[in-house]
Amino acid sequence: MRTLVDKIWDAHVVRPPMPETPAILYVDLHLVHEVTSPQAFSGLRARGLRVRRPDRTLATMDHSTPTLPVPAVDPDGMKQLVELEKNCAEFGVPLYALGSDRQGIVHVIGPELGLTQPGMTIVCGDSHTSTHGAFGALAFGIGTSEVEHVLATQCLLQAKPLTMQVRVDGHLQPGVSAKDIILAIIAENGVDGGTGYVFEYTGGAIRALSMEERMTVCNMSIEGGARAGLIAPDDTTFEYVLRRPFAPRNLPIAEWRALSSDEDAIYDKTITLDASRLAPMITYGTNPGMGMPIDGRVPEPSSESERKALRYMGLTSGETLLGKRIDVVFLGSCTNSRISDLRLAANVLRGRRVSVRTLVVPGSQQVKRQAEAEGLADVFRAAGAEWREAGCSMCIAMNGDALSPGQYAVSTSNRNFEGRQGPGGRTFLASPLTAAATAVAGVITDARTVL
Amino acid sequence: MKIRSKVFVIPNENIDTDQIIPARFLKVTDKSGLGANLFADWNPRPNPAGAAILVAGHNFGCGSSREHAPWALLGAGFRAVVSTQIADIFRNNALKNGLLPITVDPDLHAHLAADPGEVTIDLALQRIASSDGVFATFAIDPFAKHCLLHGVDQLGFLIAESDAIDRYESTHAARIVTTSSV
Numbered sequence: 095m096r097t098l099v100d101k102i103w104d105a106h107v108v109r110p111p112m113p114e115t116p117a118i119l120y121v122d123l124h125l126v127h128e129v130t131s132p133q134a135f136s137g138l139r140a141r142g143l144r145v146r147r148p149d150r151t152l153a154t155m156d157h158s159t160p161t162l163p164v165p166a167v168d169p170d171g172m173k174q175l176v177e178l179e180k181n182c183a184e185f186g187v188p189l190y191a192l193g194s195d196r197q198g199i200v201h202v203i204g205p206e207l208g209l210t211q212p213g214m215t216i217v218c219g220d221s222h223t224s225t226h227g228a229f230g231a232l233a234f235g236i237g238t239s240e241v242e243h244v245l246a247t248q249c250l251l252q253a254k255p256l257t258m259q260v261r262v263d264g265h266l267q268p269g270v271s272a273k274d275i276i277l278a279i280i281a282e283n284g285v286d287g288g289t290g291y292v293f294e295y296t297g298g299a300i301r302a303l304s305m306e307e308r309m310t311v312c313n314m315s316i317e318g319g320a321r322a323g324l325i326a327p328d329d330t331t332f333e334y335v336l337r338r339p340f341a342p343r344n345l346p347i348a349e350w351r352a353l354s355s356d357e358d359a360i361y362d363k364t365i366t367l368d369a370s371r372l373a374p375m376i377t378y379g380t381n382p383g384m385g386m387p388i389d390g391r392v393p394e395p396s397s398e399s400e401r402k403a404l405r406y407m408g409l410t411s412g413e414t415l416l417g418k419r420i421d422v423v424f425l426g427s428c429t430n431s432r433i434s435d436l437r438l439a440a441n442v443l444r445g446r447r448v449s450v451r452t453l454v455v456p457g458s459q460q461v462k463r464q465a466e467a468e469g470l471a472d473v474f475r476a477a478g479a480e481w482r483e484a485g486c487s488m489c490i491a492m493n494g495d496a497l498s499p500g501q502y503a504v505s506t507s508n509r510n511f512e513g514r515q516g517p518g519g520r521t522f523l524a525s526p527l528t529a530a531a532t533a534v535a536g537v538i539t540d541a542r543t544v545l
Numbered sequence: 546m547k548i549r550s551k552v553f554v555i556p557n558e559n560i561d562t563d564q565i566i567p568a569r570f571l572k573v574t575d576k577s578g579l580g581a582n583l584f585a586d587w588n589p590r591p592n593p594a595g596a597a598i599l600v601a602g603h604n605f606g607c608g609s610s611r612e613h614a615p616w617a618l619l620g621a622g623f624r625a626v627v628s629t630q631i632a633d634i635f636r637n638n639a640l641k642n643g644l645l646p647i648t649v650d651p652d653l654h655a656h657l658a659a660d661p662g663e664v665t666i667d668l669a670l671q672r673i674a675s676s677d678g679v680f681a682t683f684a685i686d687p688f689a690k691h692c693l694l695h696g697v698d699q700l701g702f703l704i705a706e707s708d709a710i711d712r713y714e715s716t717h718a719a720r721i722v723t724t725s726s727v
Contacts, residue, residue: 108713109706115688118706120713122720130611132574137700146710152724158572170572177574188724214720221610221634237612237638239699247703249710253686255633285559286604286630319607321633340721381559381607399558399602490568511563511608513586 097355098326099257099292102232106215108249119252122214124244125200126153126187128178129492130219134242135181147248148186152209153178155192156199158492161455161482168494185245198458198484201225201428205309206460208338212327212350217244222428222508224315227324228308229331230353232292234322255321256362258291259355262299264370269542271438272307273430273506273525275299276314277375279367281385288320291362294355295325299369305334306434313429314508317382326354374541376415377510377523379403384510388528388540389416406512407520415522415538420502423452423533424515425479425526427489427507431457433464435506435526440470442530442544443477449536452479453495455487479533491516504532546668546693548624548645553596554658560601561608562635566617568609579613580620597624598664600657604628606635606646615639625666627673629654640689641699647673647683669694 096104108118124147131153138145145151155178158171175192182189190196196203201222204210210226216233217223219241226233240250262275293315295308303311308325315323327350335341355361373387380403386393394411395401404410425431425439436456454474456462462484465471474481488495489507491514497503499518506529510521524532527541534544570582584591593599599618605628606614615638618626625645636646645666649657653673657664661675668690674680692699 105717109709113687114691115702116686118703118709120710120717123724129571133576133612136575141700143704149723149725150719150721157568168572174572174574188726209721209724211720219610219612221608223610235610235634237610237634237641239612239638239641243700243703246700247707247710248714249703249706251688251699251703285607286632289604289630289633316608316634319604319632340724381561383559397558398556402557492568492571509561509563509608511561513567514563517567517586 095356095358097257097359097361098230098294098324098353099232099255101353102213102215103254105213116251116253119215119250121217121244121248121250122150123209123216124151125204125216125218125223126151126241127157127200127220128155128174129157130238131181131241132174132177133238134245135185137242138185138245143246145185145187145245148188150248151187151245153182153187153189154197154200154203157486157490159192159485160493161485161487161495163483171493195459198460199428199431199486201313202432202457202461205229206338206458208335208341211335211341212331213353217250221316222313224321224323225309225313225428227312227315227322228305230324230327232322232324235316256291258288258293258320259361259364260293260295261297261364261366262295262369263297263366264299264368266299266369266372269527269545270372270374271525271527272303272310274372274375275367275369276311277377277382277385277523278372280314280318280383281375282367283318283365285317285381285383286319288315288318291320293318293320293323295323300325301328304434305330306432309432310429314382317508374525374528376528376538378407378409378415380406380510380512382508382510382523385523416540418538419536420504420532420538421450422497422501422503423448423450423529424488424503424505424507425453425529426455426457426487428457429508430506430526431455431461433461436461436465436470439526439530440473442527442541443479443534444473446477446534448478448533450533452533453482453488454479455482456484458484488515490514504529504538548597548666549663550597551662552598552600552657552660552664553591553593554600554660555591556602556658558602559604559607562606562611562614563608565606565614566611571611571613576616578620579617583617583621593621593623595622597622598666599623599626600654601626601628604630604632607632610634612638615642615644619644627654627657640686643693649673649681649683653679653681
């Protein structure tokens with residue numbers, strides 16, 4: 095009768111809810127980065143508290159980090175990095191700082207180190223913590239007050255979320271990828287449809303995805319309004335986790351196999367999507383729900399907010415985006431900066447030249463090294479793209495990598511909000527394949543025409 | 546906790562936290578001063594002019610988990626946000642800081658957005674009323690309400706449960722041995 099969320103939830107209840115108080119929920123893994131933690135550490139210091147479980151806490155630097163080897167000096171960004179280093183030293187929290195060969199985007203390094211495992215509760219002061227749900231973990235973003243709560247007690251006061259089954263059946267067509275699945279779900283269900291829910295992704299099209307593709311889907315659950323999104327673990331999951339540095343030597347396979355929703359489990363809501371009829375998706379507006387098939391036409395705005403979005407984007411309804419000139423391509427972010435994303439892009443760029451500024455930013459130092467070992471970095475450089483150091487980079491534009499006002503970007507990241515990639519910058523969200531094909535042509539291009 | 550104020554209306558739907566406080570202002574290590582950069586990239590910049598109640602379009606506060614968003618709204622003088630839907634993480638963050646996230650039905654929202662004069666929000670009664678006599682009750686997390694009304698510190702509450710946390714840890718095997726380098 096229980097859903098996967100019920101099972102993980104029940105296993106982490108320290109104290110059940112009472113009429114006046116929510117449940118106290120135990121956190122297995124707390125990931126920390128430089129932007130949302132300084133005030134939490136200051137709070138601990140002010141109250142004379144310690145970090146309860148530094149051995150279940152891991153920090154890295156990603157949001158403000160430079161992606162050039164010789165960093166531009168940004169005193170404010172540097173101050174946060176120094177502060178994180180100081181806080182981790184004082185409170186005994188393990189840190190992969192800038193310069194570490196394990197540094198990278200927090201949602202890339204957790205899985206690649208084997209810290210992210212089925213059945214866990216994982217939190218981080220970052221909304222894309224939903225990424226870790228790909229392993230059958232209950233993982234969600236928290237604010238800085240809650241970061242302080244978890245640092246001090248390893249627990250959160252939480253009301254139990256509802257569960258929405260997002261069932262995706264069918265088979266993806268060539269040139270259509272995991273990114274297109276999640277952009278299509280958000281386009282259909284809206285950026286508010288998941289509010290109050292956790293998404294559980296089910297169905298044959300989800301089962302067929304690799305772990306990295308599942309991470310791409312779960313990553314953008316928050317863009318659909320859901321704090322968390324998860325997928326029941328299976329052999330694909332176990333094979334990925336096996337032999338990673340922090341994984342158990344003997345995987346508790348039987349225990350992990352039990353982590354799926356019972357056949358008679360009742361979801362609070364179910365929505366469905368047929369992967370077979372999906373085309374590559376692209377966004378045209380200023381929220382991730384304003385998306386359409388890449389060969390579609392910009393729809394008629396249905397509200398003043400949508401009219402404002404089209405004005406900001408400089409688009410008119412009825413227009414097609416194919417052939418639209420763009421200024422920058424950004425390949426990166428916690429959505430699409432893993433080795434398989436880089437391989438997809440490199441396959442398109444091999445033997446070709448980019449005709450617009452193209453940034454390729456690996457998600458972690460480990461991804462970077464692997465891409466270099468496989469010759470992908472050479473492909474990117476030979477194509478005229480900029481091969482950078484690991485970090486969030488132009489997804490959030492805090493580190494100096496930013497669009498200029500008015501510039502158009504095709505970006506593999508997760509948010510097309512006004513100014514997200516730099517004040518006045520205009521973002522089209524798409525898959526790595528679409529981004530690479532567009533980089534070559536300099537205009538928005540359907541990757542199916544160049545594969 | 547009672548708020549009595551004129552309202553400031555931003556009718557746009559899906560106002561994300563990047564609009565509320567753009568990312569380049571997150572490079573701070575304390576909570577103060579963020580109000581000066583509220584809606585920094587909007588042209589014209591909204592000018593709340595002393596209003597403590599923000600009436601905003603559907604799905605306010607979507608996007609990132611930055612608690613800098615409620616800090617900036619509070620810094621600019623707001624004490625409540627009223628919408629037809631408020632994003633989950635923003636709502637949690639707001640409640641931790643005493644910024645009331647209030648969800649109302651579309652009719653009342655339309656009435657409040659038409660600037661009905663002074664509006665009163667009474668947390669104890671969970672009641673929102675405009676000076677022209679229109680009112681409604683609203684839902685709010687009972688624990689957050691209790692904490693705000695009685696000055697209960699949520700972290701203090703959790704720390705007081707240390708015995709229960711000890712018990713949980715001693716009866717549940719660690720899922721990871723350590724995060725220290727291996």
